[in-house]
Amino acid sequence: MTGRIIKALSVQLLGFALLAAPLSAAVRLKTVEFNFGIGSSTGVVSGATLQYPAINFRLPDAVAVKKAWLEFDGLHEGGNNINFTGLDILFDQSVAASSVRDIFPDSIIFYGSGDESVRFHAKCDIPLAVFAGVTTAKNYAAAVKPTASSAGSIYNMPALKLYVTYEYDDTATIQVNTVRFPLKSNWNNSVASAQGAVAPGTAAFDYEARVAESGSADFAVVSHWFEVTGHRLSGGATADGSVRARIGAGSWSPSAALDGSQIDSYDFVYLTQPSTGTGLVFNTRQTLNVETTQNTIYNLGGECVVTYEFSRDASVKTKTVYYLLGQGLTPGADFQFPSVALNMEETGVDLKALYARVTGNYNGTSVGNVIWNYSLNNSSGTPQTYSHITQALQIGGHPFLLDMWSVFASTSWANGARLAASYYPDNATNTGPQSAEVIVTYQYTSAAKFTDSHRALAYQAATGLITSHSENFTVFNSTVETSEGRKSRNSAYIAGNFLAHRNNNTIVTDYSIGQNVAPASDETHTPRTTAEACYTTALYTDTLALITTSPVTLTANVSVSLNQIWPSAVYILTHSYFPAPLTPTYLAQYKSDGTTAISTGGWTNSPSMVLKLNMASRIADTLTPIFEVKTITSAFNGADLSTGSAVNFGGSGVAAGSVAVSGLADGGRYHWRARVASPNGVSSWASFGGNADGTIDFGRDVSSPSVAQVSPPDGDVSSSTARSFQWTGTEYPADANSAIGNYLLIVASSTDFTTILYSSSTASQQASAVLPQRAYYWKVRAEDNAGNVGSYTGAWSVTVDTTPPPAVSALNGPLNGLTTGQNILTFSWDGVTDAPAGVSRYHLQLS
Known part of the structure; x- marks a missing residue:
């Protein structure tokens, strides 16, 4: 249908009614995680290829994979200026990996310096074609081949993880999800990572994997593992240590070596062997025993991670989202993070975990403390003090998990409640700036509106022989549905990992790392480090809100103030979605x-x-x-x-x-x-x-129709009582009208039509009636389909006379019996009267 625009309109609300609202589907974006483990307890020798056991999974809810990448963590036990000269990362949809996917050259990636190791972190983008057919179960294999300038050197703790960010259909029967829960060193006091030193031996951490879907149909664990982190002190000895873990009294996961050959102090990431849930009991408090040997570990802690399949029809579902607290910038200074509104828009939200992942560094051989305060919805949690110390050579940072459950998150939280946090170091000389991102795991009952988090690889520099790096990256966002509702950006930031080279130990001052997303100005933080190459992590707060809820290509920039850096980063975006109104129904016109x-x-x-x-x-x-x-x-x-x-x-x-x-x-x-x-x-x-x-x-149509009478003609007389009246009608305007819908015929006894003897309402242009003997008057009018009523026609008469006139009572002449010679005679008689028609003529017969 087409039509001319109406220029004059007025609006008036008329009322409301109640009916059921229909449901709607959505295409959304999420990131799921998979773990390849550490591959080998003894690491991998330079130049050798380490094949990780293949993992098998499907993404049955996938619409399109948008980004996939591997993250490789470890320690190169270098020393004596042994350089990091090559890194091949292989990945295939197969039981064994053979295709090199990384961008790293077969030349020096990072210089060794002095008698120290290199704590490294590298990311590798995976071609999306590898995930063809990902909606059905496939094997995926990965391998690494690191190379050093010394053939005998070893790469320890080769932890490897896979991240897949994809669009998914939230109406798919089977969904996939990854959730996280903190390990707690003190359950009753809501303390996650150990607040200070953990001596060699077994440390017990409690956790509870609160996965609501675990009891529902179609639930299946795809991969479950623990991520254990800490800061290993050198202890001044060259002996290697180790770390391993197990649930309760279950089987130990393969151990990872904590290298001591270079007498380094460093942070580490230990991944337990992935399983399909062996030993894991959901919604029940359990204990993870972490065993370390040889060295004291500071701030030992970690997370329980579960990737699982579940039914879209599960009555209660679980989710993990991420919020940025911020990045401290100045070493040794107190820092108040901007408060952040924790929005979880689903219905029936029930928080199950609230904690912060903190990263920082410390350069001091005596203990320094950092006191953390936090509040949720103006309800203050119990302050927590974390102790840090390092011993030369320091080549890694001090990550730990800060549990915030003591604010009684499950009862204090209301949607949009603000979380505030600050830290105060008591050793300003040695404490570096801290950063923190908040991790919230919660359950909910429905998601007509919702909050989602996803992440994607932003950049990975090919080498560490640079002082700056600039790279474009794409922020992904799906078109949720048609018509699309409103997306609200809750939190967006870049998590960068930096390995900084310290120029053969000749530079002893602190260095600065600047980050920005163009055209924003640098956000610069200054770690506390010794003169060695050192690994650190920092969060960029996206001050201009350039990472948006719409697809966009941005440019990330990073630079280091002293010598060289090997950087990589991901972006994390958390947003809420509010659906547009439904298409209107029951359209009507009045x-x-x-x-x-x-x-x-x-x-x-x-x-x-x-x-x-x-x-x-x-x-x-x-x-x-x-x-x-x-x-x-x-x-x-x-x-x-x-x-x-x-x-x-x-x-x-x-x-x-x-x-x-x-x-x-x-x-x-x-x-x-x-x-x-x-x-x-x-x-x-x-x-x-x-x-x-x-x-x-x-x-x-506002024009009235007209009528013209046809028959019987005006003044018609008939002896028949069955009379038919006919007429024609004309509607206006001639080219656009509603058409005549009805005619009204009225028959009366007089021209004033005070007494109606017969009427007919009809769509036809004729009407018939049986009329008794008498004189009548009739007229007609028309009414069109718009309700316009035309004028009546003039009154026409019609007479019905069924009675013959009486006989002539007297003949007047010529006289009876008259004989005459005239040939012209005049006949006369007494006239008679006749009603109602009257006598129209007489009939004379001669014989």
């Missing part, structure tokens, strides 16, 4: 009284009419009806709209909206459509009537 319905293609004679519809949304919202009315000779174009009054919608049933449309032209033929707007977006259009394009939904 005359100006708002109650008299006009059928599809119907007409009105009023300059205004009322359009109505039902509105709904999947969430509580403020709904506003919007109408587009045009003549059928003009196409819809989304312009010259009329808007109804806003209605507060409670989230269930429907609300009715309407407008009164004025300014309708005589002879105008119109069609219309409608949609619903809210602060969260606009619905799809719905067209009224379901009729073919080019046909009218309604028209306006």
Whole structure:
């Protein structure tokens, strides 16, 4: 249908009604994680290829994989200026990896310096074609081949993880999810990582994997593991240590060597062997025993990670999201993080874990303390003090997990509640700036609106022989649905990993690392380090909010103030989604009284009419009806709209909206459509009537029709009582009108029509009646389909006379028996009277 734009419109809200609201599907974005473990307890010798056991998984809810990458952590036990000269990372959809995927050259990647090792971290982008057919279970294999300038050197703790970020259909029968829970060194006091030194031996950490879907149909653990971190003190000895872990009294996961050959102090990442849930009991407090040997570990702790399949129909679901607290910039200074609003938009939210992943560094051989304070919704948690120390050679940072559960998160949190945190070092000389990201795991009952987090590889420099690096990266965001609602950016940041080279130990001052997303200015932080190459992590806060909820390509920049750096980073984006209103239903059109319905293609004679519809949304919202009315000779174009009054919608049933449309032209033929707007977006259009394009939904006709009488002619007399009346009608305007819908014939006894003897309302142009003997008068008028009534015609008479006149009572001449010679005679007689028709003639017979 097409139509001319209506220029004059008026709006009037007419009421509301309640009906059930329909459901909707969405394509969303998420990141799931998989663990290859450490591959070998003894590491991998330079130049050798370490094949990790293949993992098997599917993503049955996948629409399209957007980004996939591997992260490789470890320690190169270099020393004596042994250089990092090559790194091949292999990955295939197979049981063994053979395809090199990394960007690293077969030349020096990073210089060795002095008698120290290199704590390294590298990322590797994976071609998306590798994940062809990922909706069905496939084997995926990975391998690494690191090379050093000394053939005998070893790469220890070769931890390898896979991240896959993909669009998914939230209506797919089987979904996949990754969630995280902290290990707690002190369950009762809500302390995660150990606050100070952990001597060699076994340390017990409690955790509870609170996965709501675990008891539902179609639940299956795809991969479960623990990520253990800490800062290993050198102890001044060259002996190697080790770390391993097990659930309770279960089997030990393969151990990883903590190299001591170079007498280094460094942080480490230890991944337990991935399993499909062996020994794991959901929603039950369990203990992970972590055994270390040889060296004291500071801030030992970690996380329980589960990637699993579950049914979309699970009544309660679980999710982990990420929020940035921030990055301290100045070494030795107190720092107050900007408070962050924790938005979890789903219904029935029940927090299960709230903790921060803290990274920082410390350069001092005596203990220094950092006191952390935090509050949620103005409810203060118990301050926690974390002790740090290092021993030369320091080549890694001091990561730990800060549990925030002591703020009674499950009861203090309300949607949008603000989390505030600050830290205060007591040793300003040796303490470096700290950074923190918040991890929230929660359960919920429905997700008409929701909060999601995803991450993607931002950049990986090919070598560490650079002082700066600039690289474009793509921020991914899916089109959730049509029509799409509102996305709200909750948190966006870049997590960077930096291995800084200290120029053969000749530079002893602190160095600075600057990060930005162009065109923002650098955010610069200054770690505390010794003169060695040192690994650190920092978070960039995206000060200009360039990482948005819309797809965009950005440029990340990083630089180091002293000598060289080997950087890599991912971005993390957390946003909330609020659906647009649903497409309106039950579109209807009425005359100006708002109650008299006009059928599809119907007409009105009023300059205004009322359009109505039902509105709904999947969430509580403020709904506003919007109408587009045009003549059928003009196409819809989304312009010259009329808007109804806003209605507060409670989230269930429907609300009715309407407008009164004025300014309708005589002879105008119109069609219309409608949609619903809210602060969260606009619905799809719905067209009224379901009729073919080019046909009218309604028209306006204010011209009265006319009638011309045909028969019986005026003054007609008949002896028949069965009379037929006929006429013709004419409607106006001639080219666009509603057509005559009805004629009214009235027959009366007099020309003033005070006494109606017969009437007929008919769509036909004739009517028949049986009329008794008498004189009559008749007239006709027409009424068109718009309700316009024409004038009556003039009154025509018709007479019905069924009685013959009486006999002539007397013949007057010639006289009876008269004989005459005249040939012209005159006959006369007494006249008679006749009613109602009267005598029209006499009949004379001669014989």
